[in-house]
Amino acid sequence: MLKPAFFLSFIILGVIAFVLFEVEYRVDSLRSQFNEVNRELVADREAIHVLRAEWSYLNQPERLKKLSQKYLALETARPRQIRDIGIIPFRDQNLAAR
Amino acid sequence: MDIKKNFSEIFKGRISAGVLPNANLRVGNAYKQALEIVRNRLFFVIVIFALAFFTLGIRLCNLVFFGTEVAENSRDSELAALQYERGEIVDRNGVLLAVNLATGSLYANPKQIMDAKDAAKQLTQTLPGLNYSDLLSKLSSEKSFIWIKRNLTPHEQTMVNNLGLPGLYFKKEEKRVYPHGRLFSHVLGYVGIDGHGQAGIERQYDKFLLEEESQDQPLQLSLDVRVQQIIYQALAGSVHEFHAIGGTALVMDTNNGEILGMVSQPDFNSNNVGASPPLARFNRSTLGVYEMGSIFKSFTLAMALDSGATKMTDVFDATNPIKIGGFTISDAHAQARPLTLPEVFKYSSNIGAAKIALVTGEKLQQNYLKKFGMLNALALETPERGQPIFPKIWRKINLMTIAYGHGIAVTPVHVASGISALVNGGVLYPATLIKRKSDVEIAYERVIKKSTSEEMRKLFRLVVESGTGKKAEVEGYMVGGKTGTAEKIAGKGYSESAKLSSFVGAFPINNPRYVVFVTLDEPKGTKETGGYATGGMVAAPAVSSIVEGIAPVLGVPPVGYNAGVIKSAESGDNNREEDIAAYEADR
Numbered sequence: 001m002l003k004p005a006f007f008l009s010f011i012i013l014g015v016i017a018f019v020l021f022e023v024e025y026r027v028d029s030l031r032s033q034f035n036e037v038n039r040e041l042v043a044d045r046e047a048i049h050v051l052r053a054e055w056s057y058l059n060q061p062e063r064l065k066k067l068s069q070k071y072l073a074l075e076t077a078r079p080r081q082i083r084d085i086g087i088i089p090f091r092d093q094n095l096a097a098r
Numbered sequence: 099m100d101i102k103k104n105f106s107e108i109f110k111g112r113i114s115a116g117v118l119p120n121a122n123l124r125v126g127n128a129y130k131q132a133l134e135i136v137r138n139r140l141f142f143v144i145v146i147f148a149l150a151f152f153t154l155g156i157r158l159c160n161l162v163f164f165g166t167e168v169a170e171n172s173r174d175s176e177l178a179a180l181q182y183e184r185g186e187i188v189d190r191n192g193v194l195l196a197v198n199l200a201t202g203s204l205y206a207n208p209k210q211i212m213d214a215k216d217a218a219k220q221l222t223q224t225l226p227g228l229n230y231s232d233l234l235s236k237l238s239s240e241k242s243f244i245w246i247k248r249n250l251t252p253h254e255q256t257m258v259n260n261l262g263l264p265g266l267y268f269k270k271e272e273k274r275v276y277p278h279g280r281l282f283s284h285v286l287g288y289v290g291i292d293g294h295g296q297a298g299i300e301r302q303y304d305k306f307l308l309e310e311e312s313q314d315q316p317l318q319l320s321l322d323v324r325v326q327q328i329i330y331q332a333l334a335g336s337v338h339e340f341h342a343i344g345g346t347a348l349v350m351d352t353n354n355g356e357i358l359g360m361v362s363q364p365d366f367n368s369n370n371v372g373a374s375p376p377l378a379r380f381n382r383s384t385l386g387v388y389e390m391g392s393i394f395k396s397f398t399l400a401m402a403l404d405s406g407a408t409k410m411t412d413v414f415d416a417t418n419p420i421k422i423g424g425f426t427i428s429d430a431h432a433q434a435r436p437l438t439l440p441e442v443f444k445y446s447s448n449i450g451a452a453k454i455a456l457v458t459g460e461k462l463q464q465n466y467l468k469k470f471g472m473l474n475a476l477a478l479e480t481p482e483r484g485q486p487i488f489p490k491i492w493r494k495i496n497l498m499t500i501a502y503g504h505g506i507a508v509t510p511v512h513v514a515s516g517i518s519a520l521v522n523g524g525v526l527y528p529a530t531l532i533k534r535k536s537d538v539e540i541a542y543e544r545v546i547k548k549s550t551s552e553e554m555r556k557l558f559r560l561v562v563e564s565g566t567g568k569k570a571e572v573e574g575y576m577v578g579g580k581t582g583t584a585e586k587i588a589g590k591g592y593s594e595s596a597k598l599s600s601f602v603g604a605f606p607i608n609n610p611r612y613v614v615f616v617t618l619d620e621p622k623g624t625k626e627t628g629g630y631a632t633g634g635m636v637a638a639p640a641v642s643s644i645v646e647g648i649a650p651v652l653g654v655p656p657v658g659y660n661a662g663v664i665k666s667a668e669s670g671d672n673n674r675e676e677d678i679a680a681y682e683a684d685r
Binding site for chain 1 (some may be wrong): 323
């Protein structure tokens with residue numbers, strides 16, 4: 001009577017122990033993966049932080065003005081270049097028909 | 099208990115089965131005693147094991163049902179969060195103005211340094227700004243900790259690491275960095291070595307910037323980096339051209355009091371404050387109080403018109419200078435004839451303004467100046483706030499000189515706020531350096547009537563159209579404004595050579611959106627200005643170039659030449675001769 005119950009519980013114990021260790025190892029490896037990703041995340045965030053400061057530095061209006069003068073033939077828009085869209089007449093219908 | 103029972107039965111069985119059948123009574127007693135001891139010991143061991151398994155069982159249940167607690171407690175699984183000691187400051191469009199960056203500070207343990215001479219030599223070659231003999235004496239000392247250099251750039255850190263010297267270490271530190279250098283020097287202020295703000299916004303908002311919530315929500319200023327650059331260039335150019343000892347420029351939104359740009363010359367590099375003299379750290383825009391000269395005539399005329407003391411058509415005799423108590427009030431652009439009220443403004447007549455003030459009286463002048471905010475300490479988000487200077491006892495002479503801006507000293511921000519109120523329809527908004535939230539209603543105060551504001555706009559336009567401020571005109575943007583040339587106090591009297599020349603302009607004057615104010619401290623006239631260093635000659639051109647630069651940036655459309663243009667106070671006013679004739683007849 002006692003023996004089969006004893007063996008059954010022994011087998012269950014063995015299976016549980018095996019599964020427990022398996023899970024434990026999986027958790028361990030996931031945790032180290034998580035930490036690895038986390039470290040990368042911190043490094044990337046730090047890099048983004050520095051790059052944002054650099055972006056602001058590189059966008060100094062003074063510097064952009066110099067670059068624009070060097071590479072682009074653009075100048076500040078004069079008031080006379082700005083007109084209300086309403087004053088541009090529509091295309092002549094008769095002209096368009098031709 | 100079952101097991102215990104079993105054991106005792108087994109032993110009992112053995113005894114009764116006669117394992118030791120010939121044992122006499124004495125031996126049998128000793129045997130019984132031994133058996134008793136063994137039984138007790140076994141019982142003890144069994145209890146211990148039972149307790150141990152019971153504890154394990156409890157723990158197991160605990161893990162199964164409340165298992166998350168374990169994961170939360172493990173330190174290395176925390177989610178990455180990047181924390182800096184100080185929050186960021188950004189401009190109104192989110193451009194970064196101040197930020198903390200991680201740096202490494204180099205230190206050494208001299209006890210671990212093998213060859214101090216060699217180490218000192220290599221370090222001085224790698225890092226600029228180190229002194230060989232200083233470093234050598236530090237490295238050969240008996241201490242176990244010495245600073246070598248603070249806040250190294252990542253590049254410098256790599257170079258030091260590449261030297262491969264033992265005994266050198268880096269300590270992770272943070273440094274406040276201002277990507278725009280000098281551009282915002284006085285506005286932002288700076289941070290001391292302890293990480294606390296020492297001036298400007300950094301000091302005013304020190305507590306907020308050190309709080310954790312400022313990590314996700316940067317402090318957003320009302321300033322615009324593009325506007326700041328334009329006024330910085332214009333002011334620096336004018337200060338240089340006219341050999342001024344200093345100056346200020348600021349741009350204010352007339353309809354909410356936001357300051358879009360504010361500079362003060364001389365200035366300093368926020369990243370290297372120690373390199374500039376203390377004088378350069380003085381914020382002339384907010385802390386400096388100056389007698390503003392003729393710009394105050396704007397307030398004099400506004401109060402005279404608003405209170406009904408005078409009308410636009412009234413005439414004031416400016417033929418002769420006024421002599422009062424050994425003091426003479428005369429005109430710089432003397433017309434030596436009776437002037438209408440708009441003419442008083444157009445030619446910037448001191449005599450005319452003094453006479454207008456006589457009509458209003460001391461009490462009214464005080465009340466209005468108080469309403470315009472000219473008698474209160476500056477209210478602005480900066481620790482450098484100027485306190486206006488004005489007479490304690492308001493005599494008749496004070497009444498007359500204050501009418502044209504002498505005998506009262508205020509900060510440039512006071513003037514910009516006051517002029518905004520005169521042109522925006524008559525309400526005074528508190529000046530601010532922090533961007534206003536669109537959903538929060540701004541508390542304002544009505545200081546003059548809407549109709550008076552309309553008249554003031556016409557008067558301001560007149561000055562630029564045909565008066566002392568012609569050089570402020572920008573084609574298409576309808577600038578209106580007022581010149582100011584104040585003699586600075588030298589010893590007991592006023593100096594004729596040392597002037598504070600300024601111009602305050604608003605554009606487009608038919609519906610003003612921005613006020614631009616420029617002052618130059620002790621400018622010298624040049625050949626181009628005919629030797630004059632007046633506000634109309636030196637400050638008005640700077641305002642003109644500022645308006646030309648910022649109008650497209652701020653999206654102000656040019657004013658159509660025929661549509662919605664307000665006429666200046668004089669144009670279309672053909673009855674000037676009649677007004678003067680009527681005035682002559684009255685006398």
